[in-house]
């Protein structure tokens with residue numbers, strides 16, 4: 001592990017072990033501007049061209065992994081340790097298969113960070129929330145039986161019916177927490193965020209993608225911070241027609257006047273291939289000519 005600190009203007013609210021603080025500097029969140037929903041951060045790795053996935057290359061041994069950095073893996077665990085809940089979109093769950101084909105559980109691998117979350121922060125078992133409108137999720141994936149995490153699904157009415165009937169077919173009724181927020185297959189994200197804060201104790205939420213989910217959160221002004229790993233490689237476009245290698249930002253579109261800006265909170269790097277930005281959402285800026 002060779003994480004280097006370049007700049008860090010973070011709040012200093014978490015009781016980091018000394019060896020982590022020496023490497024990372026202080027870490028904390030500000031008081032939330034909106035107490036009705038969690039403080040929401042996102043974490044992505046992206047290439048120099050902004051793309052976040054080799055998408056269609058799932059059958060290759062080198063897979064569609066963008067990061068390939070031990071420091072990035074450690075920082076992901078560091079962020080998971082500090083948030084009450086993690087959120088991923090259903091397509092990420094469907095796309096990201098491990099060699100055994102049972103998917104990942106999105107748990108913390110670093111043993112020291114896992115113990116720090118459990119014993120020092122006392123945040124309990126990791127909660128990994130999957131967002132799906134359709135409810136078309138393979139409930140036999142590892143995430144739904146891993147002892148390291150508690151998996152919840154956030155969906156709307158039709159997705160809930162689909163998931164309940166799948167669970168019934170598997171003889172596992174009532175074993176997965178399903179929150180239904182909205183009609184049909186669309187989840188009302190603002191209402192879902194409020195529900196998580198007010199009825200399920202989620203004070204901080206880490207959005208781990210993918211780009212569609214992140215873009216919707218950004219559109220709904222539900223992003224407070226971005227953690228961005230810049231991996232110094234170029235992904236380029238897919239050669240397969242109809243396949244889009246997405247940027248981290250999904251389907252958003254702005255003008256110079258509406259484009260949201262982010263303020264730099266910290267910058268770390270790991271030579272020679274990775275830079276790690278922590279950014280805080282500010283919204284559109286005005287300029288005087």
Ligand SMILES: NC(=O)c1ccc[n+]([C@@H]2O[C@H](COP(=O)([O-])OP(=O)(O)OC[C@H]3O[C@@H](n4cnc5c(N)ncnc54)[C@H](OP(=O)(O)O)[C@@H]3O)[C@@H](O)[C@H]2O)c1
Pocket residue numbers: 043044045046051052053054055064066088089090091092093095096131132133134135136185186187188189208209210211212213214216246250
């Ligand atoms: N580089 C990185 O750090 C990173 C991080 C994460 C993912 N990725 C990559 O990104 C790709 C997947 O991203 P993606 O943009 O295609 O998909 P995604 O954001 O992971 O998931 C999209 C899905 O989330 C559900 N969803 C999103 N908003 C919703 C809403 N308002 N109401 C109901 N459901 C909603 C829908 O699920 P249903 O279809 O079930 O209705 C939708 O199809 C993968 O290749 C993955 O490897 C990269």
